[in-house]
Amino acid sequence: MPDKNSKPYPVYLDRLPPCNHACPSGQNIQLWLSLAKQSKFQEAWQTIMQDNPIPATMGRVCYHPCEDACNRHGFDASININGVERFLGDMALEEGWKIEVDAPKSSKKVMVVGAGPAGMSAAYHLCLLGHDVTVFDARNVGGGMMHYGIPSYRLPREILDSEVQRIADMGVEFVFNHRVEDVMAEKEKGGFAAVFVAAGAPLGRLVSMSKTGDSCQVLDAVEFLDAIEQNQIPNVKEHKVIVYGGGNTAIDAARCAIRLGASAVEIVYRRNREKMPAYDFEVAEATHEGITLCLLRTIKEINEKNISLDVMELNAEGWPEPVGKEEIIEADTLINALGLNVDTEFLTKVEGIEFKKDGCVLINEETLATGCPSVFAGGDMIPYDRSVTTAIGQGKKAACNIDALLRGEEYAAPEKHELAGQDKLHPAYFSKADRKQRGQIAFAHSKESFDEVVQSLDEEEVQHETNRCFSCGNCFECDTCMNVCPVKAITKVGKGQGYHIDYDVCIRCGLCVRKCPCGAMKMVQD
Numbered sequence: 001m002p003d004k005n006s007k008p009y010p011v012y013l014d015r016l017p018p019c020n021h022a023c024p025s026g027q028n029i030q031l032w033l034s035l036a037k038q039s040k041f042q043e044a045w046q047t048i049m050q051d052n053p054i055p056a057t058m059g060r061v062c063y064h065p066c067e068d069a070c071n072r073h074g075f076d077a078s079i080n081i082n083g084v085e086r087f088l089g090d091m092a093l094e095e096g097w098k099i100e101v102d103a104p105k106s107s108k109k110v111m112v113v114g115a116g117p118a119g120m121s122a123a124y125h126l127c128l129l130g131h132d133v134t135v136f137d138a139r140n141v142g143g144g145m146m147h148y149g150i151p152s153y154r155l156p157r158e159i160l161d162s163e164v165q166r167i168a169d170m171g172v173e174f175v176f177n178h179r180v181e182d183v184m185a186e187k188e189k190g191g192f193a194a195v196f197v198a199a200g201a202p203l204g205r206l207v208s209m210s211k212t213g214d215s216c217q218v219l220d221a222v223e224f225l226d227a228i229e230q231n232q233i234p235n236v237k238e239h240k241v242i243v244y245g246g247g248n249t250a251i252d253a254a255r256c257a258i259r260l261g262a263s264a265v266e267i268v269y270r271r272n273r274e275k276m277p278a279y280d281f282e283v284a285e286a287t288h289e290g291i292t293l294c295l296l297r298t299i300k301e302i303n304e305k306n307i308s309l310d311v312m313e314l315n316a317e318g319w320p321e322p323v324g325k326e327e328i329i330e331a332d333t334l335i336n337a338l339g340l341n342v343d344t345e346f347l348t349k350v351e352g353i354e355f356k357k358d359g360c361v362l363i364n365e366e367t368l369a370t371g372c373p374s375v376f377a378g379g380d381m382i383p384y385d386r387s388v389t390t391a392i393g394q395g396k397k398a399a400c401n402i403d404a405l406l407r408g409e410e411y412a413a414p415e416k417h418e419l420a421g422q423d424k425l426h427p428a429y430f431s432k433a434d435r436k437q438r439g440q441i442a443f444a445h446s447k448e449s450f451d452e453v454v455q456s457l458d459e460e461e462v463q464h465e466t467n468r469c470f471s472c473g474n475c476f477e478c479d480t481c482m483n484v485c486p487v488k489a490i491t492k493v494g495k496g497q498g499y500h501i502d503y504d505v506c507i508r509c510g511l512c513v514r515k516c517p518c519g520a521m522k523m524v525q526d
Contacts, residue, residue, distance in 0.1 A: 007508040008523035010481075012498060015420035015473025015519055019081060022069035024385070025058075025121075025392040027051045029066055029081055030474060036084055037466035042097060045088045049099055052392050053124040054117070054163040056093055057146065059086020060155050060454070062389045063279045071422050071472050077435035080465045083457040086438075090456060093162050101170055103130035108406045111136065111192035113180045116144020117388045118198035118379030120164065121395025122402075123172045126196075129403045133172045134190065138179035142167075144200050145380070146388060148226045151252050152450045153259070181346055183375065194402045197361070197370075198379035198395070199343060215302045221245065221253040221337035228256055236333050237261035242307060244268050244299055245337030246276040251283060253335045254291045258447050266329070268294045270312060270320050285440075289447055296320055297327070305330050342381045350375065356383055367401040367411070368394060376402060420473025424519030429480060433468050436461040475499075475520040481512035 017030040028047060035044035048055045062082055070078035091097075108131050112119045115137035123133045141147055142164035146155060168174055180186050180199075187195055219234060221243070227234055241262040243254045246269035254265045267286075269276060272295050276283060287293065296312040298320075309327045312320035342359045352372035354362045360383040361370060368376045378394035380386045404411035439455040440446070446453050457465070475498055482490040482499060489505040490512060492498075513521045 006525075008510070008525040009503060009506060009508050010501060010510060010513050010521050011524050012475060012501075012521055014417055015424060016417040017420055017472040017474065018069040018071055019066040019079075019472075021416070021419055022065045023051075023393075024065065024387065024390040025052045026396065027066075030469065030471060032088070033079070033081070033084060033466050033469045034471070034476075036088065036462060037469070039463075041088060041091055042095075045092045045097060046099075048085065048088060051396060053099075053121055053167055054089075054160075054392070055085050056089025056159050057155060057163055058388065058392070059083070059089045060159070060452075061146065061150055063387060065389070071420070071425055071427075071470055072468060074422055075427050075430070075470075076432045079468050080435055080437070080457065080461075083436070083438050084462050084465055087457050087459075087462050089163075090159075093159070098166065099128070099170060101128055101130070103128060105132075106130040106406065108132070108193045109134070109191055110402060110406075111187055111190060111195045112198065113137075113183065113195065114144060114198040114200055114379065115139070115142040115164070115174060115176075116198060116200045116379055116391065117146060118200075118391035118395040118398075119144070119196065120167055121392045122196045122198065122378065122399045123395075124167050124170070125396045125399035126402060127167075127170050127172050129399065131403065131406065134192075135172060135174045136178045136180050136186070137174070137176050140176045142174055142176075148229050149222065149249065149252070151225065151228070151256050153255070153446070153453050154252070156452050183347060183350055193406055194374045195376065196395075196398050196402065197347065197375065197377045198381065198391070199346075200380045216305045216307070216331045217333040218302070219333060219335045221249050221335050222340065224253055224335055225249070225256065228260075233260060238263050239332035240330060241265045241333045241335060242268055242329065242331040243335045243337055245339070246271065246278055247337065247339065248278045248282055249340065250335075250337035251278045251286050253337050255286055255289060257333075257335065258289055258291060259450055262333075265291045266294050267291060268297050268299060268309065268329075270296065270298045272296060272314060275318070285453065294329070298322075299334075300326065302334065305332060307331050307334065340380065340386070344381055358383075368398045369401065374405065417473070420519045425470060425472060426515060426517050426519070427470065429478065429515075429517035430470065433464070435468070436464050471518045471520075473519050475516075476518060478517060480515050480517060481521060484511050484515045486511065 019029040032044040032047040064082040066081050067078040072078050110126050110131050110133050112123045112135040115135050123135050126133045143160045236257050239262050241257040243250050257265045297309040300308040300310050306328050310322045311325035313323050315321050344359045347353050350372050353370045361377040361381050363377050363382050368378050370377050376398045378398050379391045401411045440453050487505050489502045491500050493500050510523050513523055
């Protein structure tokens with residue numbers, strides 16, 4: 001034990017990796033990267049599955065905030081975490097890996113409304129906790145807007161369908177073509193002890209604009225993408241297409257129009273490129289395919305095939321303001337993609353549930369519980385960031401709180417360690433190494449088909465990427481502390497068991513802490 005003196009002494013500790021901290025679904029990314037580095041691919045996949053039930057899907061559609069937070073980002077380039085996740089997710093499907101439910105049956109039944117990412121995640125985790133789960137969805141397949149809103153060139157349907165089926169194989173019951181109109185009646189009829197509502201935001205946001213004459217074809221982006229999925233192909237062949245909006249739905253609609261034979265596609269958006277809500281990589285891929293951006297413009301009116309645009313400029317606060325100028329562009333088709341609205345009308349008669357002005361359901365942020373006892377809500381229908389990753393995390397969070405409710409307990413989320421920021425690391429230990437990027441199909445082919453554009457990493461590339469991990473905040477037994485100690489106070493206990501500090505010998509110089517590459521040591525004082 002350290003002497004009771006005034007000098008601080010070194011200790012080992014675990015810090016929270018920034019990738020883990022940034023992941024909305026709460027994954028232990030660093031751990032599964034480490035397992036993949038050792039070629040323990042099934043163990044790595046099982047670690048992902050503790051938090052995220054659809055890694056092959058998420059490896060394609062996640063906007064990977066973990067990579068933005070990666071400490072390697074400031075050193076050379078962030079680790080291709082999303083690419084490794086996809087590799088593991090695809091391997092699991094190829095090998096037929098399954099998740100076993102070991103928890104004893106609780107005899108409690110839970111109803112989930114909506115088979116999108118939040119609903120599937122909640123159902124998956126509730127099933128793992130021993131509850132009987134039934135998922136109701138108005139459509140005929142699982143996946144929600146991942147199925148009907150994300151084009152197949154980004155997410156092949158066989159991948160999504162296989163991951164939905166794996167959840168069903170665990171024992172989750174999916175009831176499709178069943179629209180829930182009366183939540184409480186369904187709850188009572190089915191003998192459900194709790195409900196998780198995650199019906200999404202499936203409605204295109206209506207926009208009012210003046211139209212005169214025989215105007216161009218005007219389509220809603222959500223309906224446009226849905227029609228393509230239903231093989232009811234909208235006619236935009238040889239059309240000049242304008243897409244109005246700057247989000248991911250707008251990008252998807254524009255790239256689909258190109259694939260359906262549009263002669264030209266232009267995106268009109270009221271703010272500048274930096275303020276577009278669409279993910280940067282999505283915009284880059286769209287422009288690579290020949291789609292152009294018309295920024296700081298809003299649509300004023302449509303006169304036959306002439307579209308009048310108000311020219312905008314950003315004010316001092318960064319918001320667009322009209323400057324009194326107008327431009328005219330021509331279009332055969334206008335696709336409106338100004339956002340999505342929730343459809344919560346079926347909840348308005350449920351006593352206790354309250355709503356925002358935009359229809360989103362108000363919930364307790366800690367538990368996702370609504371104002372109605374035993375009814376929880378999540379996904380796009382609550383006022384949070386709308387992304388698949390966020391929905392996955394909300395599904396698990398709801399499941400944990402529903403499980404606690406059914407057991408007569410109160411769920412307490414595990415405490416998080418302090419963050420292993422760049423200031424805690426000493427990366428001089430590491431060498432620079434280029435990031436391996438996923439390949440893409442040829443540009444000429446990508447414009448003419450709905451084949452998947454972005455390709456997978458191979459095993460060699462995965463090994464390269466996992467070897468680039470700094471192991472931020474967690475000791476990986478590099479022996480640096482032991483080697484730099486001037487008095488040999490540090491000895492190795494054994495592989496996987498870390499190190500021992502002899503405080504009778506330690507001179508409290510702090511050199512081990514200053515040289516630890518991953519920030520897994522610090523100086524403390526009694």
